[in-house]
Amino acid sequence: MPDARETSDARETSDARETLAPKPQDGAARTGSRTGSRTGPAGDTGRSGHTGRTGRPRLTSRAEILAAARRLIDRDGWEKLTIRRLAAELGIGATTLYHHIRSKDELLVLLLNHHVDQIAHPQLPDDPRDRVVAAATALHDALADWPWAAEILTADGFVGLLDASALWMVEAVVAGAEDCGCTPDQAVDVFRDLWYYTVGEILVRAHSARRPAEGTHPAPRGASFSDLDATQVPRLAAIGDRWPELAARDTYPRGLRAFADALLPHAPPTAPRTTD
Amino acid sequence: MPDARETSDARETSDARETLAPKPQDGAARTGSRTGSRTGPAGDTGRSGHTGRTGRPRLTSRAEILAAARRLIDRDGWEKLTIRRLAAELGIGATTLYHHIRSKDELLVLLLNHHVDQIAHPQLPDDPRDRVVAAATALHDALADWPWAAEILTADGFVGLLDASALWMVEAVVAGAEDCGCTPDQAVDVFRDLWYYTVGEILVRAHSARRPAEGTHPAPRGASFSDLDATQVPRLAAIGDRWPELAARDTYPRGLRAFADALLPHAPPTAPRTTD
DNA sequence: GCTACTTTCGGAACACGTTCGAAAAGTCGA
DNA sequence: TCGACTTTTCGAACGTGTTCCGAAAGTAGC
Numbered sequence: 001m002p003d004a005r006e007t008s009d010a011r012e013t014s015d016a017r018e019t020l021a022p023k024p025q026d027g028a029a030r031t032g033s034r035t036g037s038r039t040g041p042a043g044d045t046g047r048s049g050h051t052g053r054t055g056r057p058r059l060t061s062r063a064e065i066l067a068a069a070r071r072l073i074d075r076d077g078w079e080k081l082t083i084r085r086l087a088a089e090l091g092i093g094a095t096t097l098y099h100h101i102r103s104k105d106e107l108l109v110l111l112l113n114h115h116v117d118q119i120a121h122p123q124l125p126d127d128p129r130d131r132v133v134a135a136a137t138a139l140h141d142a143l144a145d146w147p148w149a150a151e152i153l154t155a156d157g158f159v160g161l162l163d164a165s166a167l168w169m170v171e172a173v174v175a176g177a178e179d180c181g182c183t184p185d186q187a188v189d190v191f192r193d194l195w196y197y198t199v200g201e202i203l204v205r206a207h208s209a210r211r212p213a214e215g216t217h218p219a220p221r222g223a224s225f226s227d228l229d230a231t232q233v234p235r236l237a238a239i240g241d242r243w244p245e246l247a248a249r250d251t252y253p254r255g256l257r258a259f260a261d262a263l264l265p266h267a268p269p270t271a272p273r274t275t276d
Numbered sequence: 277m278p279d280a281r282e283t284s285d286a287r288e289t290s291d292a293r294e295t296l297a298p299k300p301q302d303g304a305a306r307t308g309s310r311t312g313s314r315t316g317p318a319g320d321t322g323r324s325g326h327t328g329r330t331g332r333p334r335l336t337s338r339a340e341i342l343a344a345a346r347r348l349i350d351r352d353g354w355e356k357l358t359i360r361r362l363a364a365e366l367g368i369g370a371t372t373l374y375h376h377i378r379s380k381d382e383l384l385v386l387l388l389n390h391h392v393d394q395i396a397h398p399q400l401p402d403d404p405r406d407r408v409v410a411a412a413t414a415l416h417d418a419l420a421d422w423p424w425a426a427e428i429l430t431a432d433g434f435v436g437l438l439d440a441s442a443l444w445m446v447e448a449v450v451a452g453a454e455d456c457g458c459t460p461d462q463a464v465d466v467f468r469d470l471w472y473y474t475v476g477e478i479l480v481r482a483h484s485a486r487r488p489a490e491g492t493h494p495a496p497r498g499a500s501f502s503d504l505d506a507t508q509v510p511r512l513a514a515i516g517d518r519w520p521e522l523a524a525r526d527t528y529p530r531g532l533r534a535f536a537d538a539l540l541p542h543a544p545p546t547a548p549r550t551t552d
Numbered sequence: 553g554c555t556a557c558t559t560t561c562g563g564a565a566c567a568c569g570t571t572c573g574a575a576a577a578g579t580c581g582a
Numbered sequence: 583t584c585g586a587c588t589t590t591t592c593g594a595a596c597g598t599g600t601t602c603c604g605a606a607a608g609t610a611g612c
Contacts, residue, residue, distance in 0.1 A: 055559025200476030262538030331589025
């Protein structure tokens with residue numbers, strides 16, 4: 001039961017059936033009739049409540065919040081996903097959200113898990129070496145296209161907050177490493193090293209890609225690579241303006257393959273670093 | 277001249293001599309006599325100004341700002357470095373800072389560069405392979421201890437905003453790779469791969485280390501690794517609670533060595549992955 | 553029906569990074 | 583000397599994530 005982070009929300013599963021969320025069509029309409037007599041998110045138990053729970057009944061469920069967040073992201077983009085907007089989308093007060101999620105980070109992790117849940121489990125190769133690479137690639141690809149995931153990847157204890165449906169990738173890497181002859185401890189090392197490489201690649205690319213999009217800066221920088229001091233940094237000066245072009249290439253697959261081959265026992269079967 | 281990011285601040289060098297900053301002892305005292313007749317940061321040119329510059333003279337120099345920022349970090353910690361606090365420390369308005377720095381990110385980059393400038397250039401080994409590793413390690417170590425650097429490492433175009441005194445590490449990696457037989461393009465690939473790994477390690481460790489420090493959360497998570505489904509993720513379940521302990525170990529040096537050996541031409545001289 | 557008690561709700565407020573526009577304080581040319 | 587121009591300064595304001603605390607809306611016991 002790796003979704004232990006539901007914590008005190010065991011009862012939340014009672015209204016988890018409406019995962020697809022009843023659209024709160026009222027939206028801004030509720031701003032007039034606040035704290036109104038809206039029936040709860042569980043589709044009301046028949047007006048004469050008695051849900052077994054004491055205290056004021058909740059207007060909103062966690063599932064409803066997540067659905068609204070996804071709707072907001074799909075419609076306006078993930079940059080527009082803010083606590084206040086999300087609350088407005090739901091027609092509730094902004095601070096109310098904090099009774100359903102601990103922080104925005106947690107919300108993002110929840111969304112990330114939901115997304116990872118929905119990607120297909122690829123058929124992994126038989127060779128354990130290839131399996132490690134394939135699983136790491138799947139992990140990379142699952143995260144790379146979600147820019148807002150970048151703000152989460154390094155939070156807390158990395159994989160600690162992935163839920164069951166995402167952990168199969170971690171499992172596959174660790175298992176593949178062990179099948180290559182690693183001890184469990186070494187297998188964890190292998191995963192961590194590959195994870196560092198993966199997360200670094202994703203974060204750098206995500207942040208590099210952000211600038212040109214949001215840039216109202218007319219000239220980001222006059223000339224950085226073109227006029228380097230050839231006596232101090234001759235190799236960089238020789239590369240000069242070609243750096244951005246070189247840095248833009250996607251070298252993740254090759255680097256991952258090389259790293260995995262180096263970390264796993266046995267001699268590397270592929271010749272290291274051929275120009276394709 | 278890699279400090280091309282001074283951009284329109286060429287004249288700033290005119291008062292760059294007072295890098296140690298005249299402490300603004302007045303601090304809060306200025307709040308009463310704002311826009312007063314304080315003499316400029318350049319140590320005044322003799323009351324009858326004529327500095328050659330047109331426009332209102334500046335009360336604060338960039339060097340003064342950086343010095344105050346370092347003072348603030350040393351005294352209260354980097355988490356307390358905010359624009360408003362920094363402005364208060366200088367006795368100026370918060371928004372005034374934005375005429376000397378473009379953003380807080382730029383301020384952090386400036387501080388980072390200053391820090392990197394001050395670390396010693398180690399004597400690099402003769403063997404190009406070892407040189408690559410040594411330079412990458414120096415880069416790692418220079419950044420690893422500065423938690424606030426983590427918020428910067430992935431911004432913009434990574435090394436693009438490092439200034440001359442930090443670029444020697446990049447140069448050393450690229451040069452070492454070329455000396456191993458890489459083409460310039462391949463050498464850039466080598467650097468990028470090692471950089472991804474390095475930046476990933478730093479960011480993950482920085483964020484992991486943050487939680488226990490700032491945590492007022494009584495129980496961060498009930499049980500994450502202890503009760504994993506042994507049928508779904510058997511290897512992870514077998515590791516169980518030992519994961520945090522394993523993940524806490526510093527495996528960067530070994531991973532870096534392995535990665536570098538894999539990326540650089542020639543067969544790896546050290547046996548891959550011995551348990552030590 | 554009434555009083556606890558328990559839980560959720562949400563407005564006010566805080567500190568943050570950042571933008572805007574008006575005022576201040578100089579230089580320069582007539 | 584006076585107006586145009588240039589640059590800096592800074593209060594006000596915006597939108598952000600988040601915390602506090604009082605009010606609301608239920609159930610449980612009497």
